[in-house]
Amino acid sequence: MYGKGIWEGLKVTLKHFIMSYVDDFRWGRKRYYTPEGIAHRRSPDTAGIFTVQYPDEKLPVPEEFRFIPFLIYDEVDGQQKDRCTSCGICAKVCPPQCIWIVQTNDPETGRPIPEPQEFFIDIDICMNCGFCAEFCPFDAIKMDHDYELSVYDRHENNIFNKARLSKPASYYASIRPTNYEREEAIRREKEAKKAARKGGGARGGGARARRAAGKGAARGRAAQAQAKPAAETPAAQDAAAQAAAATEAAKGKPSSSEEARKARLARARARQAARRAQQQSDQDEGGGE
Numbered sequence: 446m447y448g449k450g451i452w453e454g455l456k457v458t459l460k461h462f463i464m465s466y467v468d469d470f471r472w473g474r475k476r477y478y479t480p481e482g483i484a485h486r487r488s489p490d491t492a493g494i495f496t497v498q499y500p501d502e503k504l505p506v507p508e509e510f511r512f513i514p515f516l517i518y519d520e521v522d523g524q525q526k527d528r529c530t531s532c533g534i535c536a537k538v539c540p541p542q543c544i545w546i547v548q549t550n551d552p553e554t555g556r557p558i559p560e561p562q563e564f565f566i567d568i569d570i571c572m573n574c575g576f577c578a579e580f581c582p583f584d585a586i587k588m589d590h591d592y593e594l595s596v597y598d599r600h601e602n603n604i605f606n607k608a609r610l611s612k613p614a615s616y617y618a619s620i621r622p623t624n625y626e627r628e629e630a631i632r633r634e635k636e637a638k639k640a641a642r643k644g645g646g647a648r649g650g651g652a653r654a655r656r657a658a659g660k661g662a663a664r665g666r667a668a669q670a671q672a673k674p675a676a677e678t679p680a681a682q683d684a685a686a687q688a689a690a691a692t693e694a695a696k697g698k699p700s701s702s703e704e705a706r707k708a709r710l711a712r713a714r715a716r717q718a719a720r721r722a723q724q725q726s727d728q729d730e731g732g733g734e
């Protein structure tokens with residue numbers, strides 16, 4: 446009432462106006478366009494103006510700040526190696542469905558190759574939710590910090606392709622150092638476990654091979670001790686006898702249908718016994734080897 450509030454407001458403005466010169470005098474050239482000057486102006490200690498001179502100065506963004514996703518590639522022997530395997534999970538989980546991927550196929554076999562031929566994100570539709578980065582099983586897509594994306598023609602420029610989306614892992618490490626370190630530690634741990642499993646598998650495989658070799662040798666010795674020519678085994682003798690009987694029976698005309706049936710049965714048994722004898726003989730030979 447009576448303009449007291451207006452006067453109080455003007456006092457604050459006047460105080461900041463005067464203290465801006467005082468702060469300028471205290472900080473000198475460091476007050477503007479330097480990270481510490483910006484940090485001071487954002488702190489409760491600032492006494493004068495606290496605005497930044499955008500776009501010459503920019504406020505730093507926190508590590509978890511997210512804008513448009515980008516694809517990460519590793520540099521292996523001077524070559525770009527995409528982390529993305531074009532599995533399509535990010536495209537499936539994207540709520541506004543603004544990702545689409547073209548899978549690479551082997552030109553000869555036509556079978557899919559685990560790398561994207563093309564990868565598009567319509568950044569006008571992307572709502573910066575970060576689901577794609579959360580769900581990617583290969584840490585291949587992450588949320589960028591770059592928010593200066595204004596263009597004159599959004600239809601031409603705002604569908605980002607793979608070339609535009611791809612950035613090196615070193616860039617990711619620079620904008621999200623804590624996340625990068627955590628993920629690398631997990632990756633190193635997984636690789637160590639895999640190597641240990643492989644080593645264990647090789648040792649186990651060696652032991653298994655030795656055990657198998659021992660068993661094989663024992664079987665071989667047993668087979669050698671018991672081995673008889675196939676023709677001398679009881680089954681083979683049986684088979685030979687039955688076959689002879691069947692042949693004999695088949696020579697003369699069967700006197701009745703009952704005899705004919707018996708002859709057929711004898712021949713079938715003889716064939717079966719001969720097969721068994723042959724199998725036994727093969728097994729004995731295999732065990733001996």
Ligand code: SF4
Pocket residue numbers: 528529530531532533534535536546580581582583584585586
């Ligand atoms: S970015 Fe990740 S989730 Fe998306 S297709 Fe590539 S590997 Fe799969």
Ligand code: SF4
Pocket residue numbers: 514538539540541542543544566570571572573574575576577578
């Ligand atoms: S940030 Fe969200 S909306 Fe944008 S591409 Fe990823 S999942 Fe889709």
